Amino acid sequence: MEGLKILKIENLSVVYLVREGSIKASVDINLDMVEGSIMAIVGESASGKSTILEAMTRTLPPNGRIVSGNVYYRKNGDYMNLVEIKEEDLRKLRWSEIALVPQAVQNALNPTMRIFDHFMDTVNDHGVDWLQRDVWEKANKLLDMMGLDGNRVLKSFPHELSGGMRQRTLIALSLLFEPKLLILDEPTSALDVLTQARLIKVLDEVHHKLKITMIFVTHDLPVAAELSDYMGVVYGGNLVERGRTEDVIGDPKHPYTKALVASLMSVAGNVEKVRPIPGEPPSLLEPPKGCVFHPRCPFRMDKCSKEIPPFFKLDENHYVRCWLHEKE
Amino acid sequence: MRKSEIVMSLKNINRVFVRRRFLRKSIPFYALEDINLDVKKGERISIIGESGSGKTTLARIACGLDKPTEGSVFWFGKDVMRLKSGEFRELRPKVQYIHQNPYASINPSRTIFDVLADPLKRYRKNTNSLEEEVAELLRSVGIVPPEFFFNKYPRHLSGGGLQRLAIARAMIPKPEIILADEIVSMIDMSFRAAVVKLLIELNKETGITIMMISHDIGVARYFSHGGGRIAVMLRGRIVEIGSPNSIIGNPVHPYTRALILASPVADKQLALKKRELLLKYNIQKEVWESEIMKMKGCRYAFFCPFAQNECWNERPKLLDVGEKHLVACHMVEKMPAWELGSAR
Numbered sequence: 001m002e003g004l005k006i007l008k009i010e011n012l013s014v015v016y017l018v019r020e021g022s023i024k025a026s027v028d029i030n031l032d033m034v035e036g037s038i039m040a041i042v043g044e045s046a047s048g049k050s051t052i053l054e055a056m057t058r059t060l061p062p063n064g065r066i067v068s069g070n071v072y073y074r075k076n077g078d079y080m081n082l083v084e085i086k087e088e089d090l091r092k093l094r095w096s097e098i099a100l101v102p103q104a105v106q107n108a109l110n111p112t113m114r115i116f117d118h119f120m121d122t123v124n125d126h127g128v129d130w131l132q133r134d135v136w137e138k139a140n141k142l143l144d145m146m147g148l149d150g151n152r153v154l155k156s157f158p159h160e161l162s163g164g165m166r167q168r169t170l171i172a173l174s175l176l177f178e179p180k181l182l183i184l185d186e187p188t189s190a191l192d193v194l195t196q197a198r199l200i201k202v203l204d205e206v207h208h209k210l211k212i213t214m215i216f217v218t219h220d221l222p223v224a225a226e227l228s229d230y231m232g233v234v235y236g237g238n239l240v241e242r243g244r245t246e247d248v249i250g251d252p253k254h255p256y257t258k259a260l261v262a263s264l265m266s267v268a269g270n271v272e273k274v275r276p277i278p279g280e281p282p283s284l285l286e287p288p289k290g291c292v293f294h295p296r297c298p299f300r301m302d303k304c305s306k307e308i309p310p311f312f313k314l315d316e317n318h319y320v321r322c323w324l325h326e327k328e
Numbered sequence: 329m330r331k332s333e334i335v336m337s338l339k340n341i342n343r344v345f346v347r348r349r350f351l352r353k354s355i356p357f358y359a360l361e362d363i364n365l366d367v368k369k370g371e372r373i374s375i376i377g378e379s380g381s382g383k384t385t386l387a388r389i390a391c392g393l394d395k396p397t398e399g400s401v402f403w404f405g406k407d408v409m410r411l412k413s414g415e416f417r418e419l420r421p422k423v424q425y426i427h428q429n430p431y432a433s434i435n436p437s438r439t440i441f442d443v444l445a446d447p448l449k450r451y452r453k454n455t456n457s458l459e460e461e462v463a464e465l466l467r468s469v470g471i472v473p474p475e476f477f478f479n480k481y482p483r484h485l486s487g488g489g490l491q492r493l494a495i496a497r498a499m500i501p502k503p504e505i506i507l508a509d510e511i512v513s514m515i516d517m518s519f520r521a522a523v524v525k526l527l528i529e530l531n532k533e534t535g536i537t538i539m540m541i542s543h544d545i546g547v548a549r550y551f552s553h554g555g556g557r558i559a560v561m562l563r564g565r566i567v568e569i570g571s572p573n574s575i576i577g578n579p580v581h582p583y584t585r586a587l588i589l590a591s592p593v594a595d596k597q598l599a600l601k602k603r604e605l606l607l608k609y610n611i612q613k614e615v616w617e618s619e620i621m622k623m624k625g626c627r628y629a630f631f632c633p634f635a636q637n638e639c640w641n642e643r644p645k646l647l648d649v650g651e652k653h654l655v656a657c658h659m660v661e662k663m664p665a666w667e668l669g670s671a672r
Contacts, residue, residue: 044516045487147612165614192378193543197590198612201603219517222592226599249594261594263521265550267576268593268668274550276522280486 005074006181006213007033007056012069014048014055023284025051027237029069030311030319033181033215033230038207040224040245041217042260043234044281049217052234053183056082057100058090073098073181095126099174100183103190108170109158115139115169116154122176142172145209146202164195168202175206184216188223200227221260225249230317233257236282236292243318253320255297291323299324334405335504335537336367336390336423341399343385343564355618359385360396361564364646367505370535372528374548376587377561380617383541384428386561387507390539391425392416404504421451421501428510430490434482434497440466441478443493447500469496469526488519495526506530508540512547524551545591549576560584563620563627566646570653578666580655583628585666586610605667608633626658634659 014026025048033039043049054060056071072079075097082090094100102108109118119139123130130138140150146168158166167187174182187203188196204227207214218224224231225245232242233254241254252258262275279296282288288295294304303323312325343360359382367373377383388394389401392408401408403419411419427433434443444462452461459478466474469492471485482490491511498506508527512520524540524547531538542548548558552572559569560581568581579585589606593599615630623629625640632639636658644656657663 044518149614162614193545193587193590194378194610194612196592197603197606200592220592221517222594222599225594225596226592246596249596260518263518264594265521265524265544265546266593267546267549267588267591268595268598271550271553271572274521274525276520276525277518278522280489281516281518 003034003036005032006035007031007074007215008070008072008079009052009056010070010072012052012055012071013067014051014060015065015067016061017063017065018285021285024237024287025064025284026055027287029239031232031239031242033213035074035180035213036211037229038214038216038227039230039232040228041215041232041234042219042221042224043217044219046281046284047234048237048284049219049234050185051237053100053185053215053217057094057098057183058082059100095122095174095179096177097179098181098183099177099179101170101174101185101187103186109166111158113157114154115156115158115161118173119154119176122173126177128177138176139172142175143169145206146172147198148172162195164191164199167191167199171203171206175210175212178210180213182212182214184214186218187216188218188220196223203227221249221264222266233260236287237284238292238321240293240322241318241320243314243320247315247318253314253318253325254293254322255299255324256293259296259298291321333369334366335369335403336539337402337405338363338365338386338390339400339402340364341386341389341396341401343382343389343394344397355621357621358564360389363399363566365559365566365569367537367539369504369537370531371537372531372552372556373537373539374552374556374558375539375541375561376543376545376548376558378543378587380563381561382564383543383561384509387425387509387539387541391423391505391507392420393425422504424498424501424503424506426491426494426498426506426508426511429514430487430494430511431514433494434490436482438481439478440471440480440482440485440493443482444497444500447497451501465496465499466493468499469493470522471496486519487515488523491515491519491523492526495523495530499530503536505537505539508538510541510543513543520547521550527551545576545587548572560587565627565656566654567628567656568654569646570651574651574653578653580649580653580660580663580666581628581657582609582632582634582659582663586631588668602668626656632659634662 009029009031012026012029015022015024029052041049055066066083071082073082119135123135139154143150143153148168188199228245231245231248232239235256241248241257252261259277263277265274282292290305290307291309294300309321309323311319311321313319341360341363345357345359347355347357375383389396441462444465445458448461463474471477471492512523527538530536540551549572552558558572558575559566562583568584586609589602611631611633620627625642626644629635629639638658644658646654646656649655
């Protein structure tokens with residue numbers, strides 16, 4: 001990939017310990033983030049897409065364990081391993097360098113606090129001594145960039161805002177310390193179509209204005225296609241394909257990505273060509289042997305049920321985890 | 329059109345919720361306003377709209393779960409509100425409702441066999457064994473091999489599997505109409521098309537009438553293609569209704585156009601074009617719901633770049649623009665040609 005890499009995920013594996021055994025939520029994930037680009041991680045629910053975000057920010061739930069792998073973050077020209085650095089050092093990185101925007105569900109903002117107090121709270125918590133007036137001004141500017149009326153929003157309580165406004169407020173809040181890397185968890189889920197279109201536009205504008213690197217997970221392939229430069233497709237805890245968004249969507253190589261693109265019910269394209277994907281998703285408790293997709297795959301070979309395919313490099317950016325591409 | 333062909337008909341339906349406020353004047357909230365809809369036998373009709381547009385209220389009223397404030401609902405030509413209770417009980421099973429959230433609509437403590445066997449005991453007529461009939465039902469919705477799932481619990485199925493089970497359950501009383509309320513919104517992307525396809529197949533094989541509620545215009549397009557209709561709802565009113573070809577290929581109402589332009593597509597070039605065009609049909613601003621409810625005219629006027637005086641003061645009526653394509657907009661004549669007409 002061209003450009004400097006701000007984040008490198010190498011061989012990351014994460015399990016969740018449960019009574020019945022261990023859930024393999026991420027298996028051998030390799031991912032690079034080019035500075036100043038937008039990366040989308042696409043997958044279904046329980047495919048392990050959020051786990052990748054949680055592992056790299058070390059916010060896994062108590063039963064989550066990073067089994068192996070490293071996450072390197074570049075700061076001032078050096079790479080630091082987020083998996084290994086001390087909790088205090090990581091705390092300094094959070095919000096000022098790496099900001100995480102949670103899903104805009106009701107509990108992301110404190111219902112008893114006005115929006116401005118959320119900004120003040122964040123400032124106080126990070127030991128920055130900014131004047132209240134300055135914070136107001138900064139917050140106002142950020143909210144304005146989000147297309148919101150800052151003066152009104154800052155005085156409101158979270159319940160007075162609509163879902164889309166809340167989501168944009170959260171993004172404004174996350175940009176307060178001008179982070180270099182913005183992580184968004186399902187930024188558009190539970191939003192109406194028009195609100196969603198607006199949020200996509202706002203995120204795109206913010207990206208171009210601030211040159212900020214973004215990584216977001218979504219279950220919505222078209223949303224990922226509209227917003228991202230690079231894309232990773234996750235299935236059953238495995239990253240099955242990654243590459244430039246145009247390549248992955250326009251010419252998908254992994255059978256799962258192919259099937260997913262063909263199953264899209266969109267307003268564009270030929271309706272007659274919509275093809276549902278047969279079968280059920282794999283259990284992560286006992287994933288199928290070999291390639292995780294092989295029970296549903298129309299192109300499966302003997303090898304697929306025996307050996308886990310490695311990443312095959314198709315070109316500089318495009319990687320795919322499928323035995324079909326062994327010779328290429 | 330013969331009268332007998334219409335299985336369900338909604339006439340001048342209004343549904344008003346009153347929002348009471350302490351020591352202040354209550355505000356009426358029009359969840360549905362003057363809805364008229366005839367559903368033909370064997371039709372696949374989609375109702376689309378954003379949250380708060382009244383699409384679920386419409387479905388609830390259509391299947392008798394809620395009563396309209398004004399207006400009447402007809403099932404097979406009979407006014408539901410005036411039926412004797414015995415008659416109503418006879419007709420009730422003919423109209424089935426599938427809920428949005430399969431994780432909540434199926435009892436988690438009963439096996440998959442029980443979920444289907446209980447209603448079967450009540451409705452079955454032939455003498456096959458119960459096991460055979462349950463197996464037959466499961467097979468018809470693609471849960472195979474059926475025997476494998478008999479003693480499994482709903483938690484063993486994925487969202488798509490649960491929704492299939494819910495569809496199988498709704499088919500037991502041999503209904504004439506199924507109302508499917510947002511049945512794919514809670515389930516995963518890769519099962520969505522399969523569940524919608526299952527409904528289409530049921531419709532084609534058994535001739536059952538299906539009304540599907542959705543917020544996703546792409547889902548509606550797939551569901552209704554080849555003979556169905558799509559109705560677009562906006563804040564309690566139907567603003568446009570017609571075949572998928574006219575709604576997607578030649579939408580007239582600026583709101584419908586905005587909805588189409590706002591739904592994401594996988595093609596990046598097209599996405600950028602759509603983003604540009606959206607600004608032409610939608611003013612992006614925040615308006616309080618109460619302000620919209622107060623005004624007399626078109627509900628889209630606040631967001632419509634084409635709005636004129638009459639749009640603010642006078643309610644547009646649904647008028648035919650050709651080929652049974654109805655639009656409620658004062659500015660029909662002034663709408664520019666649809667830019668994405670050939671994007672199919």
